[in-house]
Amino acid sequence: MTYFFVTFVIMLVVVGIMAIGVMFGRRAIKGSCGGLNNGNCACVKKCDKRKAMEAESNA
Template sequence: MATFLAAFLFLLAFFLLMSIGYLIKRKAVQGSCGGLGALGIEKACDCDEPCDRRKAREAKELARQEKLNKHRII
């Protein structure tokens, strides 16, 4: 139980310090290597023509956004 409590307190302190750092600097946490952007890839799927599953997912998201905009109060 003591080990669990120590690990929990350590993680709690870690996240608290990270949140204070974010509030002070207003800069998001990012990886050190730059990820796909460092390789010149703009997105995870770098194909010219997306697959049918991706097209369906994008159409569903577009319909959701249109529905939200249609019923927006402000």
């Protein structure tokens, strides 16, 4: 029972630290342009990788 309590408290602390990081960081999640959106880019400004990929597919 003690191990469960210690593990639970550690997990709460980790989740709390991550939440504080999100609240104060305010940075967008980074990833590939388009992500899991079946290749449809939902970005406002396309990244260089996406521009190169579209140029190859149009050529």
